[in-house]
Amino acid sequence: MPSAAEELHSTLVDRIAAHDRAGAVAVALDTVRSGALDIPQVHDMLAGLLADVGASWKAGETEVWQEHYATAVIRTIVEACHPLVAEHAAAPVDRTVVLATPPEEYHDLGLRMIADRFALAGWTTHLLGASLPLAELLAAVDELRADAVVLSAYTHFHRLALRLYVDELVAARPALRVWVGGAAFAHEHEGWTDEMVLDIATIPALAGQVS
Numbered sequence: 001m002p003s004a005a006e007e008l009h010s011t012l013v014d015r016i017a018a019h020d021r022a023g024a025v026a027v028a029l030d031t032v033r034s035g036a037l038d039i040p041q042v043h044d045m046l047a048g049l050l051a052d053v054g055a056s057w058k059a060g061e062t063e064v065w066q067e068h069y070a071t072a073v074i075r076t077i078v079e080a081c082h083p084l085v086a087e088h089a090a091a092p093v094d095r096t097v098v099l100a101t102p103p104e105e106y107h108d109l110g111l112r113m114i115a116d117r118f119a120l121a122g123w124t125t126h127l128l129g130a131s132l133p134l135a136e137l138l139a140a141v142d143e144l145r146a147d148a149v150v151l152s153a154y155t156h157f158h159r160l161a162l163r164l165y166v167d168e169l170v171a172a173r174p175a176l177r178v179w180v181g182g183a184a185f186a187h188e189h190e191g192w193t194d195e196m197v198l199d200i201a202t203i204p205a206l207a208g209q210v211s
C-alpha cells in the first residue's frame, strides 16, 4: 500500500500533467488538514517532485515551460499551506530570523520552505526572497531587529558568491547569528564552519542557541 507521501506525490504529478493547479492545491491542503502528512513532510515530498522535474528537463523530456509550470504550482501549494503553518506553530520563542538568497541566486523555493520551518518552531520569520543586495539585508536586519539570518545557495557558483557576502555581513554585524544551507551545501561544506552550515533537523531546537 502506498504511503501518504507517495499517494500525494502521484496525485500531484497527475494534476500538474493535467494543468489543474486548483486540484493540486486542494489535494495538498486536504492532506495536511486531515493530518495524513505534516507541513515539513509535504515540503520534503514537493522538493523530491521538483528534483524529478528538473532531471526530466535535463534529460530533454520536459520543456522549460513545463518545469516553470510545475514550479509555479508547487509554490502555490506552499503559499496555500501557509495559514496552516500558523495553526501548527509552537509557542513563540521570542526570536526573529530574516531569510534571503544572495545576489543573482534566484532559487528561493527551498528557502521559502525553510522560512515555514522557523515559523513552525515559534520564530518570528521575515522572508525577503531571492537576490537581495547586502546593503538591503543589513537595513532589514536593523529595522526588523533580527537575531539571525538564514541564507541559501543552490549552485556552486552562488556558494562562492555567498562566501564574500557572509564575510561582509559578519564584519558589519558581528553579534548576528548567520546560518547558510541549500543544495550547494548538500554534500560537503569545505571552507565553512560546522556552526554556520545549518542542519534542517535542528531548527526546532535552535532558539536556545541564540541570545
Ligand code: B12
Residues within 6 Å of the ligand: 043, 044, 046, 047, 050, 051, 052, 053, 054, 055, 058, 067, 068, 071, 104, 105, 106, 107, 108, 109, 110, 111, 113, 114, 130, 150, 151, 152, 153, 154, 155, 156, 179, 180, 181, 182, 183, 198, 199, 200
Ligand atoms: C525551479 C528551478 C528554477 C527556477 C527557480 C524558481 C525559484 N524561485 O526558486 C528558475 C526558473 C528561476 C531557475 C533558474 C535557473 N536554474 Co534552476 N532549477 C529549478 C529546479 C527545477 C528546482 C529547484 C527547486 O526549487 N527545488 C526544490 C527546493 C525545495 O529544493 P532546494 O532548493 O534544494 O531546497 C531544499 C533544501 O536544499 C533545503 N534548503 C534550501 N535552502 C536552505 C537553506 C538552509 C539554511 C537550510 C538548512 C536548508 C535549505 O530545504 C529545501 C527543502 O528540503 C532545479 C532542478 C533540480 N534538480 O533541483 C533546477 C536547477 C537547480 N537549476 C539549474 C540551472 C542551471 C538554472 C539556470 C542557470 C538555468 C538558466 N540557464 O537560466 C537558472 C539560474 C538562475 C539563477 N541565477 O539563480 C540547475 C543547477 C545546476 C547546478 N547545480 O549548478 C538545476 C539543478 C537543473 C539541472 N538539472 O541542471 N531554476
